[in-house]
């Protein structure tokens with residue numbers, strides 16, 4: 111690898127050494143310094159509504175059981191038996207009061223406490239020889255939630271999640287809080303692609319430029335009401351705190367008319383009015399911008415769009431929301447987790463049509479998904495070669511040679527952060543600046559690592 115400092119300097123200039131998209135040494139650093147520290151989305155509270163409900167999710171190599179214990183508290187427990195290290199829970203989701211290790215049968219309550227140990231007396235001399243009491247599966251070092259989204263950090267000294275997200279939380283609200291009760295999820299669909307995890311995260315953060323070309327066939331078949339995908343350049347690109355995204359510019363109208371244009375029924379609009387802040391309402395109603403794709407560093411993305419679901423002459427569209435995570439497997443492979451999200455209070459018919467809209471566009475069979483992934487696999491495989499080590503990719507769209515923006519940021523934008531109208535790679539650069547800062551930071555100190563376990 112070229113020396114790290116010069117690679118990161120190039121990245122900060124928007125000139126990206128192509129090999130960062132497929133480089134084992136960089137991936138080893140990412141595991142330690144990005145995924146070893148960042149807040150990582152694991153699940154949503156609606157996936158585990160009842161006591162005993164659980165899902166099993168990963169932070170790169172580390173498996174966690176995310177459960178709701180008998181007291182209703184959400185737990186994230188390292189899925190490794192305290193005895194010889196077997197995965198305690200091998201199922202992907204379910205409901206259990208206890209988890210019994212398949213190897214020798216130690217068993218744990220759904221809050222992580224060790225409660226069963228076969229032949230405790232004969233093998234260990236009972237409580238006197240080895241105290242079960244006080245032994246628990248290792249908890250995730252940090253756990254926090256926002257609008258029901260459950261995150262963990264492997265860093266016990268992580269800042270509070272809300273502080274980490276910063277002003278990006280404002281934009282998360284559009285996807286996750288359309289009424290006081292928030293969202294419910296369906297999924298996730300999971301599949302693996304031979305692509306580096308950063309490419310999807312960058313794409314969702316700000317690549318409205320690819321839509322007219324990569325997704326032209328989706329427009330040609332009439333899936334969208336807007337006739338030209340190039341309409342995307344009228345949207346604003348914003349970056350705030352730990353994330354950024356793209357928006358669509360809606361036609362002139364009142365707030366209600368603009369939300370109806372996106373396909374929301376009046377009863378959902380009334381709940382949005384009652385739930386969103388004045389700034390949320392102004393961004394849609396006054397500025398006319400509706401959120402589309404977005405990413406929070408490092409690997410959580412969201413998407414909101416409104417295709418025609420039914421094959422009729424009518425102009426009716428139905429909005430959908432999807433959450434997705436680009437879970438790294440290796441430098442050249444990513445596991446995609448894709449959830450359908452919908453407001454819990456939405457009418458049943460809306461939920462059904464919205465799910466259909468999601469499946470048509472995203473998910474393992476979605477038309478957008480198929481278009482995108484072919485690009486990302488190709489980038490990743492080419493980035494492994496020796497020539498890629500000599501190439502710096504140009505990611506300076508929206509910047510002049512002297513680093514000034516082609517057009518100034520929007521003077522009036524109701525959301526927080528900075529926003530530009532038109533095509534630009536502001537957000538991809540912002541995403542990679544966070545990445546460069548993370549790689550440059552010293553590794554988590556040993557003193558902050560909690561050495562739990564049995565003794």
Ligand code: FES
Pocket residue numbers: 191192193194195196211212213214215216
């Ligand atoms: Fe789990 Fe032995 S490894 S009981």
